[in-house]
Amino acid sequence: MIRNLNIVLIFSAVVMLAGVYALKFSIENTASQRTALIAMIDEQEGQISLLKADEAVLNQPGHIEPIVRRHQAALAIEPVRQEQFGSFADLPMRPAKPNSAAMNSLFESLEAGVDPIDAILSLEGIE
């Protein structure tokens, strides 16, 4: 009885030992992956910081203005003058819309050979 128990215990001990070792190695593997990832993130953060700084330089008005001045002649642009400003209040009112439906029916009847002026003239009694 005790002998059987011992055998079982010894076997389970061996199995657990193997398991612990496997776990240890897998954890070491994960840890090294983690370290590599941290290093990579660090490097990429560094690159991002450089790119952000680059972007900030390119966005500076002090960086853009010389470029604009260089291409001023080619693009035919110049600084805005006061007289060029306008507002919606300065615009004239929109003229009344032409009655497009009436125009359409007129053109259609002309196309069909009927000139509405005849009807009007006959109504007025003018030949």
Next chain:
Amino acid sequence: MAMTADQVGATIALDGARKVRGNLTQARIRWMVLAIMLGFGLVGARLVQLGMTETDSTIEGQARDVITATRPPILDRNGLEMAVDIRVPSLYAEPRRIIDVEEAVRKLRTVLPNLSESWLRDRLTGDQGFVWVQRELSPSVEEKVMRLGIPGIDFITESKRFYPGMTEASHILGSTNIDNRGIAGIEKHMDGEDIALLQDLGLARGNALAPVELSVDMRVQHVMHEQLVDAMTRYQAIAAAGVMMDIHTGEIIALASVPDFNPNEPATALVKDSFNRITAGIFEPGSIFKTVTMAGALDSGAVSLTDKFDARFGVRFGRFTIEDFHGKHRILSLPEVYKYSSNVGTIHVMQALGKDNFRAFLTRMGFDARVPFELPEMRLPTVPKEFSEVGAATASFGHGLSVSPLHMLAAYAAFVNGGNYVPPTLYKRSVAEAEPLYRRVIQPSTSEAIRYLMRLNAIGQGGSGSQMNKLALGFRVGGKTGTAEKVVDGRYSSNKVTNFFGSAFPLENPRYAMVIMVDEPKAENPQSGTTAGWNAGTVTGRIVQRVAPMLGIAPDFSPLLDESLVPAALQGGPVGSHFN
């Protein structure tokens, strides 16, 4: 086995075999317990020993966290970066791990040839745990050094401050040293606040820090800086400076002073003459101070806009006579005194107020103390504690006292915003946040009168601001010139002058105040002059012409807007008659 004591002479005790075995086992157990305890004791002692040793994780006396600590990015009011952190590799060595110093020196010098051989050898020899070799290198150099594969040589990533605007906002931002501590400007102020504490606690790492939003508008800042640099060459001036403020919130929109420095090279900040003239320079303000005198006198009720002053003769004080620069030699109304910048008239205005009341008004306007402001570079103004008769007379037109341009700006802002002194700031602030800080210094009606006078000076006939207004037509700018003669060898010199222009726009609903200074300008061409209207005035005009649309102010040429500035006391008469 029964035995009695008397039977036994020399007792022979015989133990049974079982008992002997039992004793032996007990002895063995004791030995084992002892051995195990010894073993555990050893392990425990070693643990204590390990716990006691302190590993030296510092870098040349500083904690690693401090070296790699970051600073929050600084943004302008529109979110454009003014200062960012970049990660740069720094090369260090652990001399105690270097096996072959000669080899390390030879190899390192192939990548970094500018390092001195003897210095490097000295650096790498010894038993230190950490020495810097060279800080803030480029990633390509890092790559090359890593390829050399020298043991005991490694990189650490440091944060380095970078200012993408280069010189443009140098006096606002200041600079940081190689350990990422602020040494000037707003950077130094931020350290004084809480960044240094965060860094010490090791919390200021990564991108966790919330960005700091300044009140500055980089577009306006750029235009102002560009125009000031232009003024330096155009008028061959020795210096130029300018500052613009939102009069309702006290936010500084732009602040520049040339010559300046490049914050990316902190050593250039220490060059002579590159100091911040707006906050750390004090000057005799000259005639722009007349606005202060007028405001004080009008506010007290001692004079009114319709009063007339005798400017036919100079004012005598003992042996001295104070005359006008471009004397009209007639009786002038108060608006004319301001428009023609009559020293004599201004003295009479001050005398109507009384010199002690005038002195008290200067205290009320904050001319006795530093302007409450974030920049650490500040200088105390020098205003006499008490005025003599002649001292008060010269002070009324801005001589015999020295204040910073920032003082003048804060005063002008209070004069046009309805009469509330609001302390300037470099941080973003809303009107609601600014209102509790308001301090009433003049009546709203006085503020209206000052607005009229400033606009009159720009569009009235013979007004000293007409040069400015020609350039900034439609933006309703008004202002006052000031040409202060410099003291050379104990005398006021007429060819070395400091010129100012204090202005505000758009005057019918003012939003911004500005002070421009040009130091020792020369005439641009033979037809022009050296007085402030020709240089500080035109610089103001050019700046407003470009920045007003950026600030959402559309040009409007309607004469009704100017007419609305005429105070009730003067109303009546045909349109435009009050701006002659």
